Amino acid sequence: MPGSPDSTAESAEQLVDSRRGKLHPAVARVREAVRAALRELPADTTVLVACSGGADSLALAAAIAFEAPKLRLRAGAVIVDHGLQADSAHAAAIAADQCRSLGLDPVEVRAVEVGSEGGPEGAARAARYDALRAAADQFGADVVLLAHTRDDQAETVLLGLARGSGARSLAGMAPVAGLLRRPLLEVPRASTAAACIASGLRPWHDPHNDDPQYRRVRVRHEVLPVLEEALGPGVTEALARTAGLLRADADALDALAADLAETAVRRTDDEVLCDIGMLEAEPEAIRTRALRQAALEAGCHATDLTAGHVAAIDAFVTGWRGQRWIDLPQGVRAMRRGGFIHLKPRVTG
Template identity: 45%
Template structure:
């Protein structure tokens, strides 16, 4: 293990350190963390701050192998982690299958590798306030509902995000104070990626039109929606506990519940019983089996197994979830 660098006390790095210090105090990670290090400004500043504010820091560098020379970039990031004082640094080489688009496939591969290598530790990610604003704007454009607009949590075990109150420009200045030259990923400049266009075109235009403060306002909106959502989720848990019966749900215990709470209770129950990738359309169709019952048939839900799909049905005042075989002609 390399000796930790004596960190400068410039204002940007101190802001990053204070954010990490608050996160560690709130979530009890002073015994050690893993950090997802790309070599970019956000993750470099986070790594330096974590070494100063947390217990042993173990850097995890994911090499997606999507660009020529990516292995050398990953090795350089690992070397910098050790120079900053990390207890260890590992390069994780992954394969990206590209199913569902390059961005989504790379994200899946990255999170899988980080999850496998974290050794029970929380993994700190370098998402900033700007990333939060982009996430909220994407959710708004897709009509994904309040759960998506609530953005990213500062801790969604095992993923920690200490920098959600820190602007991207601050991490860049922190690296200048550290006399580090961050890696600049060409993918972060490519207009083929939606987030890049949001970052380089949409958000600056909104800032210009609305007179600034858009990113902070979007992040505040996420915080407010997350707080509201946590209250509704807590109510939904109690509603679900009263309605569950012998592997199903009693409709009588749900029919008078407000649809906003009822859908949350349904979502919790469906996900707990094997459903995956629930869409808003599926959830509303499932809710219609309670609130708009006209004798309709079952609702196909994402999940199931090869050759069968999950179907939610209503019979004799109860909702049950079962698998229905998919015929060869379907």
Template identity: 60%
Template sequence: MGPHPAVADVRRAVREALAGLDGGMTVLAACSGGADSLALAAALGFVAPRAGLRAGLVTVDHQLQEGSDVRARRVAELAGELGLESGEVLTVTVGTAGGPEAAAREARYRALGEAAERAGAAAVLLGHTRDDQAETVLLGLARGSGPRSLAGMAPRSGLYRRPLLDLPRRVTVAACAALGLTPWDDPHNDDPRYTRVRVRSRVLPVLEKELGPGVAEALARTAGLARDDADALDEWADTVYHDCALSDISGRLTLSVEALERVPAAVRRRVLRRAAIAAGAPSGALSATHVHAVERLVTSWRGQKAVDLPGRVSAVRRYGTLILAISPIP
């Protein structure tokens, strides 16, 4: 008799995510102890040795709740039970920049990247599900962040792989139950102070009630379509960037205005955002409003002054060129 259908679904998703990795490589599962990441880690513990891969578990202690260190150690100790070779606790200090959610995410990913480097890992698996993807798309839509934000989370992004993006959360819960695993319910997942929690507990249920079932699946499908479009536009913008960049030395970047005028707005704004970041503007602080202000130097030129951007970067138009550099621009 085969495994429970939910267990089989999670294992299959992990197996597909590991395709292409050579035998002997190391893969880590990021595990908080919740149902999603616990089912993921258990699946990795089953699939990895059969694929000739080494596998370990890492769990992040954000130090935001009393007893978080004890709980993190318990999660790490599950590694052997789940068929994984090692378990490690990554203790981080969460800052305040960008709000609590963004600060915790930044600290977490930094710790995961460092752990992967120490272990020589070829990939880190994350337990985001289709429900998480739907929440991400709704948040992006509410913030008016554009198609890249609506694209949600990518199945693969550099070191990170998300095998469960096509599976609903109920499958991971069922998989844990079938395997006799008891997930930990993070109190933060029910704390309405967090925007994502409000989307999960209030917004999505209302949409399901008013529009009918399948909203999360439709939002996840939208993310995939938006990602394909955004990837194509990004590739186009890369070509334009290289074609219109007249110089790029010592943090001073010069672009051809004529070349920028010839391309659609969606491509031009991507080029301008990339140029601003290359000149020194922090990507997290660079908003669509900033990019639009720089774009007006190209499309609505009336002799206006320089545009100030985050990171002390300025953009100014001179003699048919757009110059971006740390202020003041000589």
């Protein structure tokens, strides 16, 4: 159950290891990660932390509450109530009270309605991110902090691997994505739990985190432990490190693909055109990225556009045998005609 509002954190100066007279190492590690992620921000920047009340986000909230005054930042919190459990409003209120007790201001609870598109996890994530962006607009925040840890990153890599995804998916979550920042991607989940204990905070445990109907839960409780047992300790750290390495490669390839799209892809009023002559001279890794971007511009959703779809579009360039067309998600149709690949909504009725 969530901790009561009376279970406030001890003052920062009291968070010491009584045996050594030093700041608890888990608290120090979380604070250092937050400081490194935010130190370049201008003074008076408003930063919001997305806090569910769980150990990861509560440890992050405590760290930003401590570091913000030193960095001359304004720090608040947003608690998103997904309404997926009977006591979700109560849990959100407890999280908000703990954030206020840490000195964060503003603190707001935002209730959202979770749809069905993208599955339960994807729909909840979409609703949460929409709420966070709306809160950032309301409070004039330039940064929203998310509490994803190194363990979350490793799970993301495995999920991408299971889907047969490319380098971008295997690169995991980016430390910075627009206004979103993830300062704890190199911090293990065990450190956030220990930081909460050392700080006198009482995290809420989301029962969904133990529900095996969710793929991420199965990876966390079944797959990763087996890998650690079979391959030895350090698998989680290695997966997260792999994500960082792949992200650098993916960023470079995406930049090259964006340059190619500037010349080889153009949009008209009703379709997107891809110049086959320009595309066929490029390496596959760059060409297919440009084609994927063209399909997204034509109306496909990133969550529904698969590598198989992109490969089928690419066949118009590299394996042309008179194919008529291919149908893509969101009613987009691709066909080859007159030296171009045409992507546009298909006519129905």
